[in-house]
Amino acid sequence: MYNSRISGLGFYVPDNIVTNNDLTKIMETTDEWIVERTGINERRHITKGEDTTTSMGVKAARVAMERAGVSATEIDFVVFATLSPDYYFPGPGVLVQRDLGLNTVGALDIRNQCSGFVYALSIADQYVRSGMYKNILVIGSEVHSQGLDMTTRGRAVSVIFGDGAGAAIVSRSTDDSKILSTHLHSEGQHAEELAVTAPGMGGRWVTDILAENNPEDVSFYPVMNGQFVFKNAVQRFSEVIMEGLKQNGLQVSDIDMLIPHQANLRISQFIQQKFGLTDDQVFNNIQKYGNTTAASIPIALTEAWEAGKIKKGDVVVLAAFGSGFTWASAIIKW
Structure with missing residues (x-):
């Protein structure tokens, strides 16, 4: 191995x-x-x-x-x-x-x-x-x-x-630089709380949407139950971060840099406050770029590294939550 x-x-x-x-x-x-x-x-x-x-x-x-x-x-x-x-x-x-x-x-x-x-x-x-x-x-x-x-x-x-x-x-x-562990989860019972449901092979396909020509149809736009997503996000973020730290025998105090998925600055601030992390231990750039979904963590990780906020030997934690619901974390020794 x-x-x-x-x-x-x-x-x-x-x-x-x-x-x-x-x-x-x-x-x-x-x-x-x-x-x-x-x-x-x-x-x-x-x-x-x-x-x-x-x-x-x-x-x-x-x-x-x-x-x-x-x-x-x-x-x-x-x-x-x-x-x-x-x-x-x-x-x-x-x-x-x-x-x-x-x-x-x-x-x-x-x-x-x-x-x-x-x-x-x-x-x-x-x-x-x-x-x-x-x-x-x-x-x-x-x-x-x-x-x-x-x-x-x-x-x-x-x-x-x-x-x-x-x-x-x-x-x-x-x-010694290595990805220590990754942790992946899903909970499909909440799939429709954050989703784009059309076009889809199991429901309304492109031909159906065109035939109906309904200007009020919003099925092909993303929908989100914001409060419900927020509530689940802060819970799952916390759980999957702690899961990764525990597996590697680490404490919250060992985190040198947390890069959360840039979903909402309020979620990141909630997690930062809950874990007692300083501004130097959490990197956010949603202010400039919004939520770029799968791109948000690598963009933020790159910017943090370019700014010298991540150094060799640091413990870097990546954490995400989103549609599916899915959530995940990665613990890295930089």
């Missing part, structure tokens, strides 16, 4: 900044209302025709590969996490293989929404541990802006989300 480590990080966000004040021009909302409920000041939206989920992932991947000192020929496998693929099928993993000019390596697509990157990281970790692969490209990338109800009707959800991508190279470890 081998150990794995994150050998390179990168991220990409579109140039187009959409502020809360920009949103007030297209829906009934205010900067104060958005900040109070989410902590978000601005987010990035793609310019249609310029960026896609795949192209952003490729741009983030190139940075991560350069930092890891890994060439295209040295990538053994691709794991791509997203809820917003370029196509209904195939998934973006194979598009990354093509666009980066990788060998005919395997490409796996992950559909675990906000928990997607930690799930993908866990898969990469296990493949490297087993000895099957040496260098795995893990990407989380999302284009939300093209699928949101950008009207007053949809404001409770649409103000939260942004576009962007993050990537990591998971490689065989040659020293």
